[in-house]
Amino acid sequence: xxxxxxxxxxxxxxxxxxxxxxxxxxxxxxxxxxxxxxxxxxxxxxxxxxxxxxxxxxxxxxxxxxxxxxxxxxxxxxxxxxxxxxxxxxxxxxxxxxxxxxxxxxxxxxxxxx
Amino acid sequence: xxxxxxxxxxxxxxxxxxxxxxxxxxxxxxxxxxxxxxxxxxxxxxxxxxxxxxxxxxxxxxxxxxxxxxxxxxxxxxxxxxxxxxxxxxxxxxxxxxxxxxxxxxxxxxxxxxxxxxxxxxxxxxxxxxxxxxxxxxxxxxxxxxxxxxxxxxxxxxxxxxxxxxxxxx
Numbered sequence: 001x002x003x004x005x006x007x008x009x010x011x012x013x014x015x016x017x018x019x020x021x022x023x024x025x026x027x028x029x030x031x032x033x034x035x036x037x038x039x040x041x042x043x044x045x046x047x048x049x050x051x052x053x054x055x056x057x058x059x060x061x062x063x064x065x066x067x068x069x070x071x072x073x074x075x076x077x078x079x080x081x082x083x084x085x086x087x088x089x090x091x092x093x094x095x096x097x098x099x100x101x102x103x104x105x106x107x108x109x110x111x112x113x114x
Numbered sequence: 115x116x117x118x119x120x121x122x123x124x125x126x127x128x129x130x131x132x133x134x135x136x137x138x139x140x141x142x143x144x145x146x147x148x149x150x151x152x153x154x155x156x157x158x159x160x161x162x163x164x165x166x167x168x169x170x171x172x173x174x175x176x177x178x179x180x181x182x183x184x185x186x187x188x189x190x191x192x193x194x195x196x197x198x199x200x201x202x203x204x205x206x207x208x209x210x211x212x213x214x215x216x217x218x219x220x221x222x223x224x225x226x227x228x229x230x231x232x233x234x235x236x237x238x239x240x241x242x243x244x245x246x247x248x249x250x251x252x253x254x255x256x257x258x259x260x261x262x263x264x265x266x267x268x269x270x271x272x273x274x275x276x277x278x279x280x281x282x283x284x
């Protein structure tokens with residue numbers, strides 16, 4: 001099966017470089033990467049976290065997270081938030097007719113990106 | 115950046131005891147337990163050296179907004195369906211770092227994460243708990259609207275479509 005994807009320039013360059021370095025084709029590299037990601041999604045869906053392990057100490061060295069994995073994890077454990085019915089009605093109305101972001105909010109996002 | 119165990123001993127203090135206490139005693143444990151994720155903002159090389167190493171933090175979790183059972187029974191016409199939302203439970207800046215837009219930086223980071231997450235999980239918007247007048251004014255600047263003000267903290271809401279539009283119009 002052939003898949004096509006658009007990725008940032010630097011990520012594409014890293015794939016090409018790593019494939020050369022490991023003596024793999026790009027397809028082999030991407031196939032292995034996808035296998036790992038699919039496994040990661042399955043583990044997170046089981047309520048587990050992904051960490052790297054330092055073999056000398058057997059202690060977790062760092063935790064692996066991506067926006068997708070974090071989102072899946074959050075979605076697994078929603079906490080109940082009890083609100084007055086009027087508040088829920090207001091939220092629903094706001095959601096159905098959501099205004100565009102104000103210039104102030106857009107300005108804050110722009111500053112963040114700098 | 116995600117919280118690390120050493121952060122609890124960083125000497126972080128926003129001047130509000132419940133938030134300081136939460137950060138020191140519960141933030142890392144709740145993060146590791148998956149109850150709520152904690153993200154921190156650390157001083158970088160370009161920041162003035164007199165600032166503390168840890169500038170601020172916020173917590174993020176998913177929640178399901180629903181009305182109290184009694185209200186459901188009494189007000190059958192009002193919405194009954196639980197609504198998935200992202201909850202910014204706490205957001206605080208160290209007193210030594212306040213007034214430098216670090217709060218805005220943390221809030222925008224949180225919104226960015228939620229907008230990304232909403233691409234793959236259900237989420238109609240973001241809820242924040244404004245603990246006092248100052249916090250309420252802060253969130254209002256960024257389009258949050260108070261939906262529940264009977265008791266403190268006031269609950270405020272920002273529809274996901276509004277947040278998304280802020281990031282898509284750049």
